[in-house]
Amino acid sequence: MEDHTVVLGDSRDMKEIKDESIQLVVTSPPYFNAPFDYEGFYEDYEQYKKLMKDSAKEIYRVMEEGRIVCIVCDDMLVNSKKYPVVADLTKIFMDAGFDYRDKIIWKKPEGYVRISRRSGVLLQHPYPMYFYPDNLQETILILQKGDFDYSKVSDEKKERSKINIEKFQEEKWFLTVWEITNVLPKKGRIEKDVAAFPGEIPNRLMKLFSYIGDRVLDPFLGSGTTSKVAMDLNRKSIGYEINSRFSDKIKEKLNVGKEDIQFIERDDSIDYQPPDDSS
Numbered sequence: 001m002e003d004h005t006v007v008l009g010d011s012r013d014m015k016e017i018k019d020e021s022i023q024l025v026v027t028s029p030p031y032f033n034a035p036f037d038y039e040g041f042y043e044d045y046e047q048y049k050k051l052m053k054d055s056a057k058e059i060y061r062v063m064e065e066g067r068i069v070c071i072v073c074d075d076m077l078v079n080s081k082k083y084p085v086v087a088d089l090t091k092i093f094m095d096a097g098f099d100y101r102d103k104i105i106w107k108k109p110e111g112y113v114r115i116s117r118r119s120g121v122l123l124q125h126p127y128p129m130y131f132y133p134d135n136l137q138e139t140i141l142i143l144q145k146g147d148f149d150y151s152k153v154s155d156e157k158k159e160r161s162k163i164n165i166e167k168f169q170e171e172k173w174f175l176t177v178w179e180i181t182n183v184l185p186k187k188g189r190i191e192k193d194v195a196a197f198p199g200e201i202p203n204r205l206m207k208l209f210s211y212i213g214d215r216v217l218d219p220f221l222g223s224g225t226t227s228k229v230a231m232d233l234n235r236k237s238i239g240y241e242i243n244s245r246f247s248d249k250i251k252e253k254l255n256v257g258k259e260d261i262q263f264i265e266r267d268d269s270i271d272y273q274p275p276d277d278s279s
Contacts, residue, residue: 002262004227004238006250011219011240012054016264017062023214025059026202026226028072032083039274045083052089055140055219056096062217064150068209071141072106072197079120086139098143106138106201108182135144139200140178141235142209153211161211173204194224202229210235224250231259244269 004178007016032048033039042048059069071093076083094100118132168174183196200223206216212234221239223246230237231254241250246263251258256263 001139001238002260004231004254004260005238005262006221006224006227006254006256006266007240007264008242008244008247008269009240010266010268011241012051012058012097012270013266014058014062014217014219014240017217019061019217019240020064022062022093022217023064023067024206024210024216024235025063025069025071025219026205026222027070027218028197028222029055029089029220030086031062032076033078041272041274045255049088049092052092053096056093056098059093059217059219060096060098062147063145065146067145068101069093069141069143069145070141070205070209072138073141074135086230090141090143093141093143098145100141101144102142103176104140104142105177106140107177107179108136108138109179110136140205156157157211157213161207163207178204186201196225199225199229202226203233205237206230222246222249224253228253242269244271245273 005016007014029052030041032045033042039181040243043049063069070091073085073089075085090100118185119134122130124130131238136162171180178201180200182199183198202216210216213236213239215229215236216226221227221241224239224241227237227250240252241247247254247265249261254261
C-alpha cells in the first residue's frame with residue numbers, strides 16, 4: 001500500500017487494508033439524512049444503524065490492538081424528530097468489540113449560530129413547553145481496541161512524536177470541551193456543499209493518539225480533510241468515500257496528481273445528489 005491512498009468505494013468492505021494494520025481512525029460518518037451530504041438517502045433510521053454496524057465490524061478488523069477510533073457525530077433532528085445518534089453509535093462500536101474510552105464536546109462559536117425556526121418558537125409563544133434549543137456542539141467519541149502496549153514504541157519514535165505541552169495547555173486540549181470554529185460551506189471553498197469538520201480536530205487527535213509514521217484511516221472521507229492533515233503531520237493515510245461526487249473536491253484538497261497519492265475508483269461507489277431544496 002502507498003503511504004497515502006484514497007478509495008472511492010464502500011468502507012463496509014475495506015479489502016485494500018490488511019487485518020490490524022491501522023493505528024488510528026479519525027472520521028465523521030454521514031449524519032442520518034443530514035442536509036448537504038445525504039438528505040433523504042436512508043429509507044429510515046434502522047437502515048442507517050445497519051450501515052454503521054457493518055462499518056464498525058470492518059473498522060474493528062483493520063485496527064491494530066490497543067489503538068484508537070475517534071468519531072465526530074451528533075444527534076440529528078429530521079422532520080421534527082430527534083434521533084439519538086451519539087448513544088447508538090457508542091453502543092454499535094462497543095458491540096463490535098471496542099471499549100468506550102472517553103468523549104470530547106466540540107463547541108462552536110455562538111456567533112456562527114442564528115436563532116432558528118426551532119428555537120424561535122419560544123419567541124412566538126413565550127410559555128412553558130415551547131422551548132427547543134439551538135445546537136452549538138458536536139461529540140467526539142473516543143473508543144479503543146483493547147490495551148495499548150507502550151513498551152513497543154521506541155524512544156526515538158516517542159521523541160519525534162512529542163506533543164507540544166505549551167500548546168496543549170494554552171489551547172486547553174486537556175478539557176472535555178474543545179472550542180473550535182466550524183467550517184462554513186462558503187462559495188469558492190473546497191468544502192462548499194460538504195459538511196466538513198475543521199482541520200484542527202484531526203490535527204489534535206492525530207497528535208494525541210498517533211505517532212509519526214502511523215497509518216490513519218478515515219472510512220467516511222468526505223472532502224479529504226483527515227488525509228490532508230495526516231500528510232501534513234507525517235502520518236500515512238487511507239480514506240474511503242462512497243459518494244463519487246466528492247471526487248474532485250478530494251483531488252483538489254490533496255493535490256492528487258502532483259502529490260504521491262494512490263487514487264482507486266471502485267465499482268461500488270455511488271453518485272448521490274441531495275434534493276435541490278436541501279439548501
